[in-house]
Amino acid sequence: MDKFVVRGGNPLLGTIKVSGAKNSALPCMAAAILTEDEVILENVPQVNDIETERKLLTSMGAEVELGYGRAQHRTRIKCAILSDPVAKYEIVKTMRASSLVLGPLIARTGIARVAMPGGCAIGGRPIDLHINGLEAMGATITQDHGYLEARADRLKGAHIVFDKITVTGTEDLLMAATLAEGESIFENCAREPEVTDLAALLISMGAKIEGAGTGTIRIQGVSKLHGARHRINPDRIEAGTFLIAGAITGGDLNVDCCEPKHLGALITKLEQCGVKIDVGTDHVRVRSGGELKAADITTEEYPGFPTDMQAQYMALATQAEGTSTVIENIFENRYMHVQELIRMGANITISGRTATVRGKTPLQSAAVMCSDLRASASLVLAALVADGETILDRVYHLDRGYEHFEEKLRGVGAQIRRMGDVFGKK
Structure with missing residues (x-):
């Protein structure tokens, strides 16, 4: 069963291309x-x-x-x-x-x-x-x-x-x-x-x-x-995941071949968090604006904040100063990533459909388990800023919906490999 090994600490720099949805x-x-x-x-x-x-x-x-x-x-x-x-x-x-x-x-x-x-x-x-x-x-x-x-x-x-x-x-x-x-x-x-x-x-x-x-x-x-x-349309969830990857690592990342009109709710929220966003016709550039600030989200049907970005946003919230409230309105069992983030040092409590994230907390490497597609992405994002080397098990969930995920991230500076690969190889 495939695993990812992620060594945190590198800001993501460059251009990353989005696949079809x-x-x-x-x-x-x-x-x-x-x-x-x-x-x-x-x-x-x-x-x-x-x-x-x-x-x-x-x-x-x-x-x-x-x-x-x-x-x-x-x-x-x-x-x-x-x-x-x-x-x-x-x-x-x-x-x-x-x-x-x-x-x-x-x-x-x-x-x-x-x-x-x-x-x-x-x-x-x-x-x-x-x-x-x-x-x-x-x-x-x-x-x-x-x-x-x-x-x-x-x-x-x-x-x-x-x-x-x-x-x-x-x-x-x-x-x-x-x-x-x-x-x-x-x-x-x-x-x-x-x-x-x-x-x-x-x-x-x-x-x-x-x-x-x-x-x-x-x-x-x-x-x-x-x-x-x-x-086929560009994948707005993949694009959003990469935008958060750039923001959480304090990088300068151009997310190319996307449809910015489909990313409105996420872009608005990232700007509230203090992230600098430049929007083009088919690309979005995300840059660090200094310390991340806490902001609340509530998942809703489109054009609201997408449930498929909730887990990734929660990883970002662990690195934001202050308290963020996350309310999941679409799926009742979509907090399975929380315990794994807590294992990495996150301060998160859950009450019903509401998760409270207190930041900023330093994250540490750990062995963590991927439970679903978007939870897998959130744990990769957390691992990108964690101290040390994080091992993610059951990444087959991620392979269901992200094309060449680790290769794309490696191309913009992430230290990520499948178990058995060597850092730096594509």
């Missing part, structure tokens, strides 16, 4: 199910969740080629025949996004059998919102032995108001509605950039969609979609 690429790959034609996706990150999605689509009968042509980050998908419309547990057990194939499968084939989602143990992502929506569109859904089975001759347009904002639920039903008969109106939709990215692909495939990126989306169903070529 895993959370955009996964639903866009699932959208290829909706057509018999070829779909080509560009800027697809080389992370483990993408390989899992490839295995999933291939197991259904699709042709999937990662690194298509000479481009490492281009993916070609052709779902001409879907001979086995089943998302098998042994494939999807490590990935929450498995539910994203439910809508497109039933819309295209009239039947879908999908294992209940796996992935990080950060709390409930109730699939009942997917089920209720598909039933409103005319599907019959049963559950047995850990699988959901959905059937429908053809889905019907429906007016659906989501009980709570759900990114995957919005994406799943959006895909299903593109081939449904009649008009669908969805309210209380997720507004995340990943939803907008998926809608852009679907529109290029011939779907009729209005309002993506707002709380209300209208879809006029069509009888058939065609192939398309689409470039």
Whole structure:
């Protein structure tokens, strides 16, 4: 099982490039199910969740080629025949996004059998919102032995108001509605950039969609979609992680190939912490502004402060003068990194969904355990400023969503390696 060894103390200096968004690429790959034609996706990150999605689509009968042509980050998908419309547990057990194939499968084939989602143990992502929506569109859904089975001759347009904002639920039903008969109106939709990215692909495939990126989306169903070529958005969470890496180490880091408009809540918070930020058209430069200052965050749906940046921000808060309050409103079990930060010397207390971080505290190296994707990133950030050499176990969580993470950090001065590597080698 891979480990990271991180020696703290180096400010990060230079330029670091952001990869495509895993959370955009996964639903866009699932959208290829909706057509018999070829779909080509560009800027697809080389992370483990993408390989899992490839295995999933291939197991259904699709042709999937990662690194298509000479481009490492281009993916070609052709779902001409879907001979086995089943998302098998042994494939999807490590990935929450498995539910994203439910809508497109039933819309295209009239039947879908999908294992209940796996992935990080950060709390409930109730699939009942997917089920209720598909039933409103005319599907019959049963559950047995850990699988959901959905059937429908053809889905019907429906007016659906989501009980709570759900990114995957919005994406799943959006895909299903593109081939449904009649008009669908969805309210209380997720507004995340990943939803907008998926809608852009679907529109290029011939779907009729209005309002993506707002709380209300209208879809006029069509009888058939065609192939398309689409470039995946930059990964806003990876970009945010690197911005905090530059800030926490007191460095001068240019985060390139990103979309600054997607980083508004984080940039505002970093400026409140005293970090100097320069925003360009496709890059953000972060520089030390002296001592970091405490600032509170509350995680919210987009455009609020993202839950996927909460753990990384908490690492930064340990190095800020004063007391920071962190309130986690999205997932109820997303403080598993706290005990590991405490092992490194952080002063953090938890009461329900509220964490109180008292800084500035010197961090020391320790052996720590990665519990989920973003917790892994937060522990790397803490290790970058810790005294001594920190060993991070179970970094396979991090490999699910960050492309060549340690190599990118090493390129801007971090002393980080996988166990068995030598410092300085790329």
